[in-house]
Amino acid sequence: MFIRVLKAEMIKMRHSPVWLAFLLIPIIPAFMGTFNYLNNLEILENEWYSLWTQHTLFACYFFLPVLIGIYCSYLWRLEHANHNWNAVMTAPVPITHLFLAKLIMGSAMVVLTQLWIGLLYILSGLLAGVSGPIPPELSVWLFFGALGGMVACALQLFISLVIRSFAVPVGIALMGGIAGLALLSKGYGIWFPYALITLGMRANDPAAPMSVGEIQFILACAVFMAGFSLFAIIWLKRRDVVTG
């Protein structure tokens, strides 16, 4: 049953213009970061590591939360349109499956985005003439960044489920990203879902180990994801649908 729900989600996403956001939005921080790096070579001496800080600085705080917000708003868009909630909620499909399929789709998009960000980072480094080998930790940064992104995805899916507008949850995501910047600087990053992306990608200091332990980070991600998923499933089970 679950596989069929997942397949239905894939059909819904087919030919969607979401690739426009997926392709375009990560290019901007990559361009900004490389430009910034090349302009500050006398301060940024750590080559690939310095380039990573410049790439992820803008991406984690502004771009990724927004991008994930767009993905999640898009994932619920069809359900919110017309009277589709009536069809969705009367289909013989467990609500848990429905939400988890959305979460898997969103998470897959987050992983693809991370890969795209990684590719842009390597391409930018090569074009900028950064010497030395590509950091072997890149896959770890991307992996933990993806975990943080999945938490943001679970939260945004919940917000986009509750708020029927496309734009408002995206605005909330941006506000979350900006608030994450302030909270992370005060040392509360692990407690704030939007700051987990920055924390996971080691945007502030990629050469150093994560400021919180990796186990603690994974645990925080798991708790947040389970919590937001639970909220969403309870919301779907308890609330009457609003259509039209």
Added chain:
Amino acid sequence: MREAIGMEALKTKGRKIWLVVAVMMGVQMLWAGWAISNKDANDLVQGWLFFLYQFPMLNCIIMPVIAAVVASRLCEVEHKGQTFKLLETIVPANRIFDAKFIWGSIYMFGAALGQVAIMIGMGLMLHFGGPVPWGALGGYLFFTLAVSLTIYAFQQVVSMLFANQMVPMTLGLVGGFIGLFSMFFPQGFQKFILWSYYGVLMQIGMNWDQNTRAIDFYWTAIDWSGFVLLFVFFGLIYGIGRILFVRREV
């Protein structure tokens, strides 16, 4: 026209658009509080200049998002209800366009006014140096509103033309981010990008001493040629957008 605007007011009843603006202003206030919390008494002497420099920078991101969300909220109701077909049989299409713009402008004005209130409130509370620079704050309100309305006009055009609100949202956000990035470039380049006009029309400049890492703010002359260019942008976006909306098949 009055009836058309009244209709917009009724349509937005209960849609909590002011809440969106208020939340954005709340974040901007938190940001301002966070940015100023690192400053000592010497820095606070230049507090007004610091705010008049910081706010336009943050506006590059915040205001395009407010414009995109407000335009999307005002237009998606028509797409969802497929009401353009009915509306255009009783109200001329150009009047619908104008009414939506006027109603959306009120939210943008509210946001700009909210920012000035935040600046004055925090300035008085933290005892910034010198009297309240009413003239500069008035200029800030005027230029912020001018840029925001031009961006809002763009967002309204795209939100009205595309039923799928992902497209205007993405374009608005990409524009905002490019606007922020363009601050690294010379002003000549910035003038080609609509979203970077918050920076072009800034009244404050900044000197950063690389050795001492000290920051000093100073007043700059207003770029009136930039303002004229912005006015041209507005005319083109509003004019062409309105024509496209009126002529499209419903």
